[in-house]
Amino acid sequence: MSKKIGSTNVSKEVFEGLKGFEDVFEDYVKSEDYKEHERKERDNSKIGEQYELQHFLEQENSRLSALEIFLTKKIPLIMNFSQTEKLILIQMERKKVLKEKISAELIRLDSPLQKNLAQLMNSHFA
Amino acid sequence: MKIPIFEELLLKGSSLQDIQLVVDDSRIGKVPCYINLTHYAPNDLEAAVMNLEQVILEAALHPRFPYPLYIITTKPVRTLFPTVRSVKELPEHYFKKVKRPNNKELQLLNKLSLKVDKIKNLQLYKIIQELRDSSDTQRRLYSETKELHFLEVLNSALFEKPKSKTKERS
Numbered sequence: 001m002s003k004k005i006g007s008t009n010v011s012k013e014v015f016e017g018l019k020g021f022e023d024v025f026e027d028y029v030k031s032e033d034y035k036e037h038e039r040k041e042r043d044n045s046k047i048g049e050q051y052e053l054q055h056f057l058e059q060e061n062s063r064l065s066a067l068e069i070f071l072t073k074k075i076p077l078i079m080n081f082s083q084t085e086k087l088i089l090i091q092m093e094r095k096k097v098l099k100e101k102i103s104a105e106l107i108r109l110d111s112p113l114q115k116n117l118a119q120l121m122n123s124h125f126a
Numbered sequence: 127m128k129i130p131i132f133e134e135l136l137l138k139g140s141s142l143q144d145i146q147l148v149v150d151d152s153r154i155g156k157v158p159c160y161i162n163l164t165h166y167a168p169n170d171l172e173a174a175v176m177n178l179e180q181v182i183l184e185a186a187l188h189p190r191f192p193y194p195l196y197i198i199t200t201k202p203v204r205t206l207f208p209t210v211r212s213v214k215e216l217p218e219h220y221f222k223k224v225k226r227p228n229n230k231e232l233q234l235l236n237k238l239s240l241k242v243d244k245i246k247n248l249q250l251y252k253i254i255q256e257l258r259d260s261s262d263t264q265r266r267l268y269s270e271t272k273e274l275h276f277l278e279v280l281n282s283a284l285f286e287k288p289k290s291k292t293k294e295r296s
Binding site: 065105 | 129130191192219222223225227228230231234235237238241242244245248250253256257260263264266267270271273274277278280281284285
């Protein structure tokens with residue numbers, strides 16, 4: 001069960017902890033300082049709500065601008081001037097050269113791979 | 127234009143005519159929408175989703191752009207629409223308090239409506255299909271590059287002498 005100090009709800013435990021200070025709090029709640037503080041808080045929350053919608057609409061504007069650029073500029077650019085196929089060809093050429101070079105090295109009888117394989121086989125089947 | 131916050135579309139049935147009526151009266155594409163089909167039986171659900179897809183295609187609307195149309199269902203269903211299991215799983219971004227917009231917000235809404243119309247007028251299905259097609263070659267390039275990287279690492283391990291040893295020798 002909560003109790004009210006001014007316009008603020010305070011839990012029972014907190015209220016019990018404040019025992020002996022009731023008069024001080026009552027004076028403070030009735031004071032101009034407290035009313036001023038509450039008024040400021042109300043104004044601040046109103047301003048926050050006011051700018052929430054504006055911020056949301058600005059975010060939506062920038063999101064839709066980015067989406068529009070993506071759909072109207074970036075995708076057509078990729079479709080008309082795609083580099084992908086050319087890059088794949090270059091990669092394949094380079095792969096072919098490397099494969100030939102590596103396989104030539106690996107199939108030599110005195111290559112480290114052949115030696116290691118021979119050692120492995122000998123140790124298991126000797 | 128209305129503030130782009132979630133609107134729920136209420137279907138009266140899963141028939142084509144019922145769905146046509148709802149889609150005609152709705153603001154699909156102009157604001158984010160959702161249809162709750164959690165209480166539908168599996169057969170009705172499939173029929174409703176199929177009819178909805180047909181109506182949306184005929185109306186030249188897109189299920190995702192500019193604003194998405196979500197289907198809420200707990201049963202698995204194959205569809206063009208984004209699906210979620212409950213209202214709570216919908217993006218919170220589009221849940222906002224309804225309030226009267228001020229002048230500045232109205233200006234932003236007008237700008238927004240122009241952009242929405244511009245995106246709606248694009249050939250969205252064609253563009254998205256082109257994007258999908260280009261993604262296949264991009265994936266091929268990725269796998270080729272990955273294989274080439276492996277071969278280059280192997281090549282450097284086999285043929286390039288480690289730097290520390292060369293330093294010691296020199």
